[in-house]
Amino acid sequence: MKLLSTLTLTTSLLMASxxxxxxxxxxxxxxxxxxxxxxxxxxxxxxxxxDAKIELGKKLYFDPRLSKSExxxxxxxxxxxxxxxxxxxASIGHKWTANPHHVNAPTVYxxxxxxxxxxxxxxxxxxxxxxxxxxAHPEMAATKEHVENVVNxxxxxxxxxxxxxxxxxxxxxxxxxxxxxxxxxxxxxxxPYDSFLNGEExxxxxxxxxxxxxxxxxxxxxxxTGVGLGGEMNAFNITATYKYMNVGDFKGxxxxxxxxxxxRNITQTAPYFHNGKIWSLKEAIKEMGRIQLGTDISNKEVNxxxxxxxxxxGTKPTLTLPILPASTDKTPKPDLN
Amino acid sequence: MKLLSTLTLTTSLLMASxxxxxxxxxxxxxxxxxxxxxxxxxxxxxxxxxDAKIELGKKLYFDPRLSKSExxxxxxxxxxxxxxxxxxxASIGHKWTANPHHVNAPTVYxxxxxxxxxxxxxxxxxxxxxxxxxxAHPEMAATKEHVENVVNxxxxxxxxxxxxxxxxxxxxxxxxxxxxxxxxxxxxxxxPYDSFLNGEExxxxxxxxxxxxxxxxxxxxxxxTGVGLGGEMNAFNITATYKYMNVGDFKGxxxxxxxxxxxRNITQTAPYFHNGKIWSLKEAIKEMGRIQLGTDISNKEVNxxxxxxxxxxGTKPTLTLPILPASTDKTPKPDLN
Numbered sequence: 001m002k003l004l005s006t007l008t009l010t011t012s013l014l015m016a017s018x019x020x021x022x023x024x025x026x027x028x029x030x031x032x033x034x035x036x037x038x039x040x041x042x043x044x045x046x047x048x049x050x051d052a053k054i055e056l057g058k059k060l061y062f063d064p065r066l067s068k069s070e071x072x073x074x075x076x077x078x079x080x081x082x083x084x085x086x087x088x089x090a091s092i093g094h095k096w097t098a099n100p101h102h103v104n105a106p107t108v109y110x111x112x113x114x115x116x117x118x119x120x121x122x123x124x125x126x127x128x129x130x131x132x133x134x135x136a137h138p139e140m141a142a143t144k145e146h147v148e149n150v151v152n153x154x155x156x157x158x159x160x161x162x163x164x165x166x167x168x169x170x171x172x173x174x175x176x177x178x179x180x181x182x183x184x185x186x187x188x189x190x191x192p193y194d195s196f197l198n199g200e201e202x203x204x205x206x207x208x209x210x211x212x213x214x215x216x217x218x219x220x221x222x223x224x225t226g227v228g229l230g231g232e233m234n235a236f237n238i239t240a241t242y243k244y245m246n247v248g249d250f251k252g253x254x255x256x257x258x259x260x261x262x263x264r265n266i267t268q269t270a271p272y273f274h275n276g277k278i279w280s281l282k283e284a285i286k287e288m289g290r291i292q293l294g295t296d297i298s299n300k301e302v303n304x305x306x307x308x309x310x311x312x313x314g315t316k317p318t319l320t321l322p323i324l325p326a327s328t329d330k331t332p333k334p335d336l337n
Numbered sequence: 338m339k340l341l342s343t344l345t346l347t348t349s350l351l352m353a354s355x356x357x358x359x360x361x362x363x364x365x366x367x368x369x370x371x372x373x374x375x376x377x378x379x380x381x382x383x384x385x386x387x388d389a390k391i392e393l394g395k396k397l398y399f400d401p402r403l404s405k406s407e408x409x410x411x412x413x414x415x416x417x418x419x420x421x422x423x424x425x426x427a428s429i430g431h432k433w434t435a436n437p438h439h440v441n442a443p444t445v446y447x448x449x450x451x452x453x454x455x456x457x458x459x460x461x462x463x464x465x466x467x468x469x470x471x472x473a474h475p476e477m478a479a480t481k482e483h484v485e486n487v488v489n490x491x492x493x494x495x496x497x498x499x500x501x502x503x504x505x506x507x508x509x510x511x512x513x514x515x516x517x518x519x520x521x522x523x524x525x526x527x528x529p530y531d532s533f534l535n536g537e538e539x540x541x542x543x544x545x546x547x548x549x550x551x552x553x554x555x556x557x558x559x560x561x562t563g564v565g566l567g568g569e570m571n572a573f574n575i576t577a578t579y580k581y582m583n584v585g586d587f588k589g590x591x592x593x594x595x596x597x598x599x600x601r602n603i604t605q606t607a608p609y610f611h612n613g614k615i616w617s618l619k620e621a622i623k624e625m626g627r628i629q630l631g632t633d634i635s636n637k638e639v640n641x642x643x644x645x646x647x648x649x650x651g652t653k654p655t656l657t658l659p660i661l662p663a664s665t666d667k668t669p670k671p672d673l674n
Contacts, residue, residue, distance in 0.1 A: 062418050071413070071423055081399050081661045087407055088671045096433035098673070268663040280666065319658045324418045326605040326650075329617065334425045336435070 019209055023197060026216045027225035030197035031110075031190045031314075041227070042112045042185045044127065047178055049185065052164040057183025059160070059322040060176055065150050067140035069094055070334035074140075074180060077105045077133070080319065083268030084109035084187065089276030090248070093133075094141035095337070102248025104276035109316065110264045112185045114231025119274045120253040121234050127181030134177065144173035149332050151176055156325030189265060189314025196311075204311055211308025214301050219293050223260040229312065230262040236274070240291050244277035264312045281306055356546055360534060363553045364562035367534035368447075368527045368651075378564070379449045379522045381464070384515055386522065389501040394520025396497070396659040397513055402487045404477035406431055407671035411477075411517060414442045414470070417656065420605030421446035421524065426613030427585070430470075431478035432674070439585025441613030446653065447601045449522045451568025456611045457590040458571050464518030471514065481510035486669050488513055493662030526602060526651025533648075541648055548645025551638050556630050560597040566649065567599040573611070577628050581614035601649045618643055 032038045043049050060066065064073040077091045078084050084107035086092075090099040103119050111117065117129035133139040134147060151157045151171050161169045161179075169175065193212075195203035204212065215221065223235045234257035238245065252258045258274045271277065272284040285305050289297035297305070369375045380386050397403065401410040414428045415421050421444035423429075427436040436442075440456050448454065454466035470476040471484060488494045488508050498506045498516075506512065530549075532540035541549065552558065560572045571594035575582065589595045595611045608614065609621040619639050626634035634642070 059418075064416070064419075065424065069425070069429070071425060071429055076408070076413075079401070081396075081659055082401075083663070087402070087664065088673065092406070092408055092673060096673075270664065279670065313663075316660050321656045321658050322418055323653050326420070327424065327607065333616065336425065336429060336433075 017201070019213060020197060020199070022216060023212060023221075026221035028197065028216075028221060028229065029227045030194040031188055031227060033190070033194070033198045038188070042188065044125075044182055044185065047127075047182055049182060050164065052160070053179055053182050054186060055322075056157075056160045056164050057179040057181075058319065059157075059324055060151075060180050061183050062322050063150075063324050065324075065327065065331065065334075066134055066142060066147050066176070067094065068142045068146060068334075069336050070150075071336075072140050074108075074130070074133070077139070078108040080108070080187070080316070083107050083265050084111075085269050087270065089271050091139065093139035094137065097138035099138055100248075101250035102275050103250050104271060104274060106261060107265060107269050108184050109187050109189050109314075110228055110262050111231070112188060113226065113228035114259075114262070115233075116231075116259065119250065119259050120257075121259045122253070125181065126184045127178045130177035130180045130184070131174070146332055147173050147176055149330075153328050153330035153332070154325040155328070186317060189316050191264065191312050191314035193308075193311045194314070207304075207307050208311040211304040211306070211311075214304040215308050218289065218295060218297060218301060218305070220288070220305070223292065224263050228262045229264060230260040232260065234259045236260065236292065238274075244273070244275055247275045247277055250274060263309055264314060266309050267313055281309065285309075354538070356550060357534060357536070359553060360549060360558075363558040365534065365553075365558060365566065366564045367531040368525055368564060370527070370531070370535045375525070379525065381462075381519055381522065384464075384519055386519060387501065389497070390516055390519050391523060392659070393494075393497045393501050394516040394518075395656065396494075396661055397488075397517050398520050399659050400487075400661050402661075402664065402668065402671075403471055403479060403484050403513070404431065405479045405483060405671075406673050407487075408673075409477050411445075411467070411470070414476070415445040417445070417524070417653070420444050420602050421448075422606050424607065426608050428476065430476035431474060434475035436475055437585075438587035439612050440587050441608060441611060443598060444602060444606050445521050446524050446526050446651075447565055447599050448568070449525060450563065450565035451596075451599070452570075453568075453596065456587065456596050457594075458596045459590070462518065463521045464515045467514035467517045467521070468511070483669055484510050484513055486667075490665050490667035490669070491662040492665070523654060526653050528601065528649050528651035530645075530648045531651070544641075544644050545648040548641040548643070548648075551641040552645050555626065555632060555634060555638060555642070557625070557642070560629065561600050565599045566601060567597040569597065571596045573597065573629065575611075581610070581612055584612045584614055587611060600646055601651060603646050604650055618646065622646075 032041060039049065061074045064071045066073065072093060077086045079086055085105045089104060090102045091105045092098055106119065111126060117123040117126060123129040123132065134142050148171060158171065161171050192203045223233065224230045226232045234253050236258040238252040238256050238258050266281065271279045278284045278287060282302050285302045286297055289295040369378060398411045401408045403410065409430060414423045416423055422442045426441060427439045428442040429435055448463060454460040454463060460466040460469065471479050485508060495508065498508050529540045560570065561567045563569045571590050573595040575589040575593050575595050603618065608616045615621045615624060622639045622642050623634055626632040
């Protein structure tokens, strides 16, 4: 019995090690377990992370006064208490306007690992992305001037910007969005899957390992790759035969392609696809096989892949709810129209 | 010099002590500095505070899925990062509907000290209050069944209710709102003013003490009294000559009276009055003198009172942003219409 159990263990170790190699060969990469390595991966060389900038960025992220109505913050559509998104098909913004292109709010968690931002990849990083929704009319509907006037109207914000960037800082719209983007860079969620890829054989269950094998075998890793398991390429052809292809007027990038979304925390980010038309994870897996891989993924394989995907649920950073500076007589008034 | 400075100190101590007595005689009471005393004051005898209930109540407070659209949480209008309110005249809710009576969202901070809830005092406590906005059509617009179905669809919530209330708990709408109300009971913000009334002579500056004297002398304490400096009576006659009296169709209580709001954190809760029509604190002070006390408060006195009111800005509890349970296949879908 002793011998048998040792043998079983050795076999299982060998299998796991070989799976680890297979996963890496397929382009999968873990969130580094070393904080130094992680910082290298997520930092912005043009605006290095400091505690002062992150604390300030968090406040701005949660501050609804940046919007025209002053009641919609970044967190409204990218809710950090949920999956970093809003759980509706197409986000609702200023004046209850649904996103006119009917695109689904992507999660902000682990978005730092994407090589481009937005569903068509039109922004190069989180800092550039942050400029979009604040100004978009169906989202936060603010002007650059509104944002600058709001922030500059509160001495507490001015002092925090000075602490973060030096006394001569000019608090421009771009400085605000750069700081929000920087805060978003720390929103990473290491999971059992990462522990496994970082060498912890037992971080995944046997079932999850089987799921990972199937995930690789089916070919999911041809798009869902890298640290983000997505976010590295535009690969979904929006004109492919697809039962919900005519929802909204979103056309993808110039080639009609849509960015591959991350699979991290996928059980928390329904509904799925760029137009949010699929609510069931099983259906999403099945549809992707059909559309992208020309494969009919069997129910057994769908279940296996789903089991693996659950191992991508990570630990979210513990955030203290920021207490925002009080408005002053100089703060612009909300405009609900 | 030594003697003079001792004399000055003694005089100032005597003055402060007499002011402390004067304030207490005028009905002003501090938030107790003893945690035991505070707990006695804020606890619900029918549902005593425990850590498990508070953590659960916090999640529910921040969970937008309790609303019909699943994007509006309690925190949307009673934002704990702001003044416990939303900073607009009349709250915006489901489908961007402004409160049809044009009433302003009162702060949830220190609301536990009010003897009744809502502007007309129609709810007896925070637990009863919490039932209102969740169901009100222009606010969260949910049915009781929606709330029950949402919470019961997530095993993590069910398990937390069991931890809080025992394995046989029935997760009814009322259990949910009772738990939210209980969480709201801990949202108290002790301020320099409380330290002063609790015996710390130097907690208030000379200017703030002068302001407190003026506040009492003018008669503000006839309504702004108790621990809440408000919330203990309906005293504002809505039909009094008042430049904004015809905004909205809110009629006050059966006697046409409106509840006295708290003055705690008043610099963070503009706009003011039940209809949110006054944005300037100075104007609010002046108007109250005119309408309620029949007094023309001089500009000097307005400034003094405002200086005192700033000492009511308290320290908010440090809250960790709750990570909400993930929706499941059983969770009702959002309804944005």
